[in-house]
Amino acid sequence: MHIVALVVIVAVVAVSAWAWRFAPGKLAADEFRRIWQGGRWGKQLLVDFFGLEAVLTLWMLTDAAAHGTWILAIGCIVTMPVFGSMAAATYWLLRG
Numbered sequence: 001m002h003i004v005a006l007v008v009i010v011a012v013v014a015v016s017a018w019a020w021r022f023a024p025g026k027l028a029a030d031e032f033r034r035i036w037q038g039g040r041w042g043k044q045l046l047v048d049f050f051g052l053e054a055v056l057t058l059w060m061l062t063d064a065a066a067h068g069t070w071i072l073a074i075g076c077i078v079t080m081p082v083f084g085s086m087a088a089a090t091y092w093l094l095r096g
Helices: 004-020 025-037 040-067 070-083 085-094
Strands: none
Touching: 004 025, 004 085, 025 040, 040 070, 040 085, 070 085
């Protein structure tokens, strides 16, 4: 499982760096807006993404309650809107 978490982190960093190179700042925001406005599948993609984040948040909160890793869990939850699955993978690796 640790290998999977590391693969997620490396993949997200690599794809994010590649995407940022081609669409920094406002261009990234414009692309995000086009995904949402681009029809039904764009909306489905974003709702699914944020639904997954909600489930991961519940998992981290439940795990933090069991293991006392509240600070780590809250830090990762707060960064999930920006870093997505990389935040949950980081929690998995650092939770001890």
